[in-house]
Amino acid sequence: MKWVLAFSVLFVAAALAEEELVLADACDEEACQLPDCRCSSSSIPGGLNPRDVPQFVMVTFDDGVNIINIETYRNIIYNRVNSNNCPAGTTFFINHEYTNYQLVNELYNRGFEIALHSISHQTPQTYWAEATYEDMKLEFADQKLLMSHFANIPINEIKGVRIPFLQMTGNASFQVMSDYDLLYDSTWPTVTEINPGIWPYTLDYASTQDCVTPPCPTAAIPRVWVLPMISWLDLEGVACAMVDSCYFTPDLNSEDAWFRFIVENFERHYLGTRAPFGFYIHEWYISTYPAVRRAMVRFMDMINTMQDVFMVNSHEVIDWVKDPIPLQEYLQKPCRSFTPTTCPASSCGPLSSDHNEWSAYWMQICNVCPNTYPWLGNPLGQ
Numbered sequence: 478m479k480w481v482l483a484f485s486v487l488f489v490a491a492a493l494a495e496e497e498l499v500l501a502d503a504c505d506e507e508a509c510q511l512p513d514c515r516c517s518s519s520s521i522p523g524g525l526n527p528r529d530v531p532q533f534v535m536v537t538f539d540d541g542v543n544i545i546n547i548e549t550y551r552n553i554i555y556n557r558v559n560s561n562n563c564p565a566g567t568t569f570f571i572n573h574e575y576t577n578y579q580l581v582n583e584l585y586n587r588g589f590e591i592a593l594h595s596i597s598h599q600t601p602q603t604y605w606a607e608a609t610y611e612d613m614k615l616e617f618a619d620q621k622l623l624m625s626h627f628a629n630i631p632i633n634e635i636k637g638v639r640i641p642f643l644q645m646t647g648n649a650s651f652q653v654m655s656d657y658d659l660l661y662d663s664t665w666p667t668v669t670e671i672n673p674g675i676w677p678y679t680l681d682y683a684s685t686q687d688c689v690t691p692p693c694p695t696a697a698i699p700r701v702w703v704l705p706m707i708s709w710l711d712l713e714g715v716a717c718a719m720v721d722s723c724y725f726t727p728d729l730n731s732e733d734a735w736f737r738f739i740v741e742n743f744e745r746h747y748l749g750t751r752a753p754f755g756f757y758i759h760e761w762y763i764s765t766y767p768a769v770r771r772a773m774v775r776f777m778d779m780i781n782t783m784q785d786v787f788m789v790n791s792h793e794v795i796d797w798v799k800d801p802i803p804l805q806e807y808l809q810k811p812c813r814s815f816t817p818t819t820c821p822a823s824s825c826g827p828l829s830s831d832h833n834e835w836s837a838y839w840m841q842i843c844n845v846c847p848n849t850y851p852w853l854g855n856p857l858g859q
């Protein structure tokens with residue numbers, strides 16, 4: 478009897494979970510219309526001709542922000558301006574551990590986009606592949622609070638998610654994003670839809686994108702955007718989603734060879750259908766290889782003078798796809814704006830932590846010090 482009861486309780490719970498998760502239908506182009514719905518596709522939003530499409534370039538850096546890597550950002554990213562006189566954008570996908578939140582506040586107040594890359598960034602990668610809704614809530618919904626609180630950033634300015642190791646978590650991360658007001662995910666690489674490149678789309682209907690790091694989402698999750706990571710091709714034609722994960726690279730000591738490599742990948746977009754071009758990299762790579770850094774700077778200097786190329790915060794790409802105005806109209810638009818904030822600085826520590834009893838942490842934050850080191854289940858360190 479007990480067994481039967483336990484079994485039926487389980488059965489009901491499973492049935493309820495199934496009910497919440499409606500499998501996505503094939504996309505209905507008639508029903509799915511901008512600004513809030515878009516089928517996964519490489520067709521240009523608004524049916525524009527490629528020459529009327531602003532070519533967006535998304536430079537992104539992943540992982541913690543600290544007093545070492547901020548120097549690179551200050552040197553190569555600050556004070557860049559696009560040809561339309563608007564400040565150039567860059568998105569930082571930041572994980573929590575060892576991050577200096579006063580520097581995150583500085584990046585935010587320079588107009589850059591602050592996005593989420595999890596609280597724990599833990600290994601092994603299978604943790605992420607198997608993560609549940611609850612895991613993703615603790616990693617991302619709570620990180621949104623944590624980031625907003627300690628870096629003093631308006632919570633609505635935090636819109637993007639990139640899961641560690643570019644490991645998809647099926648429906649879980651997207652359901653959390655939908656429930657906690659996160660606009661887009663930039664985790665999902667494509668190796669097949671690179672020429673022509675796939676454009677950002679929503680998950681109202683089933684995605685047709687290739688799934689490189691399964692599990693990929695299967696449910697209908699309205700209004701959440703996928704910002705696909707369109708891979709680069711290395712010198713042997715092997716796809717790489719992060720620049721620093723390319724295998725057959727040019728000579729790491731040759732600025733010229735690297736500059737040509739970057740431009741060749743860029744031109745696949747710019748001379749094609751102008752799907753957004755991603756330059757996804759970790760700071761350690763360019764500080765390890767100065768020639769790569771010089772090539773990257775040369776590339777950014779070049780695109781900052783081009784009349785139809787715009788280095789932007791990633792969320793601006795979603796904004797444009799929702800309302801795909803032609804280049805000439807885009808040029809008339811005011812620059813993006815944001816609400817500046819202050820950072821009442823505190824230096825906190827030593828702070829104990831539950832997840833790592835062998836070391837104490839120090840935190841540089843805006844706001845008042847927490848009691849313990851913030852972590853999963855206790856994002857404000859209370």
Ligand SMILES: [Zn+2]
Binds near residue numbers: 641642
């Ligand atoms: Zn990472």
